[in-house]
Amino acid sequence: MTKRLECVIEGCDATIEAESEDAMMAQAGAHAADAHPELELDDGTMGSIRSNVRDVCRSVLMGSNPNERWIGFEPGFRSSVRS
Numbered sequence: 001m002t003k004r005l006e007c008v009i010e011g012c013d014a015t016i017e018a019e020s021e022d023a024m025m026a027q028a029g030a031h032a033a034d035a036h037p038e039l040e041l042d043d044g045t046m047g048s049i050r051s052n053v054r055d056v057c058r059s060v061l062m063g064s065n066p067n068e069r070w071i072g073f074e075p076g077f078r079s080s081v082r083s
Contacts (some may be wrong), residue, residue: 002017002055003017003018003023003054003056004056005028007035009035009039012035012036014031016028016031017056021050024053025049028049
């Protein structure tokens, strides 16, 4: 499942997405070094960054009835939505 991290530094609107937490943390470290060189990337800071990583939920509309559509969410959740 895709992972997403929004930079927690006030005034920074960077968003990072990756397919794994390890890839996410590598990108977060590169972002911090480039955009926030004053930030010390010690174990505590990396743990704080890791705690803000979220799973991305992608939805898919399915069905042919225009008055009722099934929405499938990762991983396999289904809910009915009436329009």
